[in-house]
Amino acid sequence: MDNPPTHPRIKSLKERSLLVQGLREGIVAEAGLIAHGRGEAFDYLLGEKTTPEAVKAVKAAVYALQRASNPVISVNGNSTALQAREIVELSNTLDAKIEVNLFHKSQEREEKIKQKLLQQGADKVYGVGEDASERIPDLESNRGKVDPRGIGSSDVVLVMLEDGDRTEALKALGKKVIAVDLNPLSRTAQKADITIVDNIIRALPELIKAAEKKQKKEKYNNKENLKQTLEKMRAGI
Amino acid sequence: MDNPPTHPRIKSLKERSLLVQGLREGIVAEAGLIAHGRGEAFDYLLGEKTTPEAVKAVKAAVYALQRASNPVISVNGNSTALQAREIVELSNTLDAKIEVNLFHKSQEREEKIKQKLLQQGADKVYGVGEDASERIPDLESNRGKVDPRGIGSSDVVLVMLEDGDRTEALKALGKKVIAVDLNPLSRTAQKADITIVDNIIRALPELIKAAEKKQKKEKYNNKENLKQTLEKMRAGI
Numbered sequence: 293m294d295n296p297p298t299h300p301r302i303k304s305l306k307e308r309s310l311l312v313q314g315l316r317e318g319i320v321a322e323a324g325l326i327a328h329g330r331g332e333a334f335d336y337l338l339g340e341k342t343t344p345e346a347v348k349a350v351k352a353a354v355y356a357l358q359r360a361s362n363p364v365i366s367v368n369g370n371s372t373a374l375q376a377r378e379i380v381e382l383s384n385t386l387d388a389k390i391e392v393n394l395f396h397k398s399q400e401r402e403e404k405i406k407q408k409l410l411q412q413g414a415d416k417v418y419g420v421g422e423d424a425s426e427r428i429p430d431l432e433s434n435r436g437k438v439d440p441r442g443i444g445s446s447d448v449v450l451v452m453l454e455d456g457d458r459t460e461a462l463k464a465l466g467k468k469v470i471a472v473d474l475n476p477l478s479r480t481a482q483k484a485d486i487t488i489v490d491n492i493i494r495a496l497p498e499l500i501k502a503a504e505k506k507q508k509k510e511k512y513n514n515k516e517n518l519k520q521t522l523e524k525m526r527a528g529i
Numbered sequence: 530m531d532n533p534p535t536h537p538r539i540k541s542l543k544e545r546s547l548l549v550q551g552l553r554e555g556i557v558a559e560a561g562l563i564a565h566g567r568g569e570a571f572d573y574l575l576g577e578k579t580t581p582e583a584v585k586a587v588k589a590a591v592y593a594l595q596r597a598s599n600p601v602i603s604v605n606g607n608s609t610a611l612q613a614r615e616i617v618e619l620s621n622t623l624d625a626k627i628e629v630n631l632f633h634k635s636q637e638r639e640e641k642i643k644q645k646l647l648q649q650g651a652d653k654v655y656g657v658g659e660d661a662s663e664r665i666p667d668l669e670s671n672r673g674k675v676d677p678r679g680i681g682s683s684d685v686v687l688v689m690l691e692d693g694d695r696t697e698a699l700k701a702l703g704k705k706v707i708a709v710d711l712n713p714l715s716r717t718a719q720k721a722d723i724t725i726v727d728n729i730i731r732a733l734p735e736l737i738k739a740a741e742k743k744q745k746k747e748k749y750n751n752k753e754n755l756k757q758t759l760e761k762m763r764a765g766i
Contacts, residue, residue, distance in 0.1 A: 312559040322549040329566020
């Protein structure tokens with residue numbers, strides 16, 4: 293993309309370029325670009341900053357991930373296009389698996405996402421093609437498939453930029469769900485156990501930083517945290 | 530796109546499909562998909578409904594367009610992908626010209642947009658290729674080109690889903706600018722003389738309906754109207 297360098301929104305335009313590049317590489321779905329735009333608008337209302345509420349949620353998230361027996365980081369095209377290196381770093385720091393899960397499923401795209409993550413140093417990437425052999429009940433056939441060694445047997449799942457249906461299905465299976473989602477009103481944000489309302493570009497580095505220390509149990513109320521975030525957004529309009 | 534029919538956001542997913550189809554046809558730019566998503570989020574805060582404030586702005590807009598000596602409707606890839614037929618109908622009803630103006634300029638895309646509008650019954654489409662021979666000052670070379678028979682000599686311009694830079698440049702040239710923009714805080718929304726905060730999917734039919742009658746002069750205050758719209762969005766969070 294040919295972005296005029298004098299444009300006042302150059303930072304956000306650069307982020308967009310990463311997504312467009314991801315589309316051209318076959319990592320990002322076309323609808324993923326639209327979903328990114330949706331997130332951008334909420335980020336704009338947040339002032340494009342990590343809130344103290346998000347930091348609190350990050351710490352609670354890392355505490356849960358550090359105590360999990362089989363923590364899994366669920367990734368898609370957008371999260372890989374924007375933060376592949378950071379996803380691998382977080383997975384190494386937490387000793388958490390990485391599983392590919394796409395809303396618009398395509399084995400070709402899964403493979404490309406896997407390759408990109410392997411290039412960034414991932415040991416293994418779950419959920420690609422036939423590896424996702426286990427059905428999640430209550431979801432359309434294709435979207436409901438997970439890897440039995442990954443999400444299938446996980447107790448804590450970190451989802452980023454996820455669809456509400458899938459979040460609900462994971463909850464119904466008894467998983468603890470941690471979500472990174474810029475829309476505090478989305479079903480994902482509302483249904484998750486811990487919701488980090490932040491741009492993943494900022495949230496992943498925060499998660500890595502928190503994961504480098506052993507987190508202690510702190511009082512954390514997701515509903516309350518979301519309410520406070522909403523107040524900030526309202527003030528941002 | 531393969532949208533699960535049981536998905537609760539099926540209406541918005543269908544709108545997305547039109548954009549993705551537009552991308553595949555070469556009408557929509559990749560960045561246009563992201564911009565659409567941004568709009569979606571603001572529409573969500575509006576409750577995906579046309580507000581009384583938007584109706585008021587539509588009437589003021591049509592009054593200005595009906596009194597203009599050379600009214601021009603500026604279109605881009607997204608507006609054409611979503612509302613080509615309605616754009617042509619509005620142009621016929623108002624006897625207004627249609628001019629193509631792209632943020633990510635490409636003559637190939639301009640031609641495709643023109644063809645799509647001609648197929649929908651437009652008599653003539655301005656601003657394509659060499660026809661856009663006049664420079665707007667203060668804008669990067671490519672983006673600043675307009676058609677001297679269209680926007681170049683227009684007194685009132687209707688822009689939809691437009692970039693803030695261009696809106697400011699049009700204002701600096703002394704044009705009256707009417708904008709359709711879902712973000713009431715955008716520079717376009719703030720700088721325009723009349724801002725219709727609505728999804729173009731609903732705003733175009735409203736504009737056509739209003740254009741079928743001779744509009745009378747009514748009191749209209751854009752700042753006040755935007756303020757009331759912002760109040761509604763705040764309540765939507």
